[in-house]
Amino acid sequence: MSGSRKGFQAEANAHVPLPIRAGVAPSYLWLTETRAGGLLRFLAERFPDVSEAAWAGRLARGEIVDARGARLEAASPVRQGMRIWYYRELEAPETPIPFREQVLFQDAHLLVADKPHFLPTIPTGRFLHETLLVRLKQRFELPHLTPIHRLDRETAGVVIFSHNPASRGAYQSMFQKRVVNKVYEALAGPIEGRAFPFTYRSRMQDAEQFFLSKEVAGEPNSETLIELLERRGDVAHYRLHPHTGRKHQLRLHLSALGAPILNDAFYPVALPCKGDDFSAPLQLLARSIAFDDPLSGQPRRFDSGFRLAWPTTRPA
Template sequence: MRRKSKVPPAPLPQRLGVDPVHLRLPAEDAWPTLRAYLAERLPTVAPERIDALLSGREIVGEDGPVGPDEPFRPGAHLWLHRDLPAEVPVPFELDVLHHDDRLVVVDKPHFLATTPRGRHVVETALSRLRHALGLPALSPAHRLDRLTAGLAMFVVRPEDRGAYQTLFRDRLVRKEYRAVAPYDPALALPRTVRSHIVKERGVIAAQELDAPPNSESRIELAEHRDGLGRYRLRPLSGRTHQLRLHMSGLGVPILGDPVYPVLLPDPAPDDFRRPLQLLASGIEFTDPLTGRPRRFESRRTLAAWSDPAGWADGAAPRR
């Protein structure tokens, strides 16, 4: 079996908490120059931008910056900083609840993505934390949806990453959520919902199929008033959009959900008026490295319950 070659350490530092792009040139010598290869390999980058990167020596190999006349070197490693997309700043604070030599736990606001992806790169929890805390090797232990607020956990040291990510993979973390949704007196709660959820890459909405269940959620009603319910949710599995889909399937979709039960038109990127009323409120686990019990709780509230008039009027949420 052919071994996967190890990527050398990047010679470029992170920029605003974002790693440089790494390119490994193919083994075949099929291009006369590095520029010719880059023009083919990076079709979304304008040729004049490639020329500017090479002229400015902003593309770096293992032996230093490369220039416009650099020959193609099969198997070489290259690094460069990509041009970042224009992003609307998320105007809410990312609160650090816990920081030691192994873990960083934050209280993430709505609308802030956990990790860079697509049009959200710098405006993500990971990039903000790497930059603010000076922790370039910080990595996520799990993922929390961009529209969901609450607890997200990050690992400080690369050698500890596997131990904490395995906790989430093996369902050894007890996760609790709060949600605000319509109250239905005919809906018998508490109950456990099980279904088969599939989420296709590039498709916004997940779907439930008639197949053996691969997801499980415990749903309880904490209290209700004025036609709204405050719910306690515990996902016993970790499918994408699981809680949102299960609540919608019960006929009580979570307030502010732009996907379930109906996919709404994409709002303006700077419209922060009605956040999804879903909060990752608690995580609890036994630390795999110390054996100590750990529990963290969110300090955030859901505006539709704490300030229903302001939320209904579309006032910008307070953070």
């Protein structure tokens, strides 16, 4: 099978030969090897989860093109250096996610949204249209809309998008320089033997399961300031200030402290996938984001309108 490099979403500043369709930007595939047998055969082998008949249908409808926008056929040659463009589609229908996002702010540069639990930020896996990015693109017709940071599907709260390519770099650099003040809240088990507030540090890396992180020995590369807001029996309400942005940092840190977040299906033990069960949202919320605007210098702060749900019965 030939090597390739796949882009799930088109780059905003690149020439894109296919338009956005129903809020979904086209994807592209770089080909790093010349192959015999034609494009249809290559696609069927490269993407075994998509049937050959499905690829044949897309080719027949003219939905797969080269970098110039020229329509490709089933027998089109596969050559090293080609970039082909296509629309990502799902074989199975998406389950509607019955929670709505709210828009907190919009100007000529930014759109700030309040994401509900269970809604992915961007298309991934079995989610395409039922994602925050695609919903907002459809709703506001903003072809260059791009998140400048992300939240896990399981986490609710504030997400900042750029929709102006000319100013995007200025806002992205804020996160790279760590000059953005992000505050989270969580409901979790009690942390015993600590005086609040305190800072927890550890070294994190990807775990053997690709979607998880783990702590290992070594120089810390993750840091979280933890405040206790309230405690009711076996459940505590925490305010969390991540000073770094490692994958699943807050979830892993609280779990490592013996206080996993309520309804966390990943930590301390990865549980079987619950599919489309929306009954037990992870009790983690991106409460606010604050920064000095890099263009105007004015202070900005955006707060989520969502609230965490205290359990009505004692958690198991």
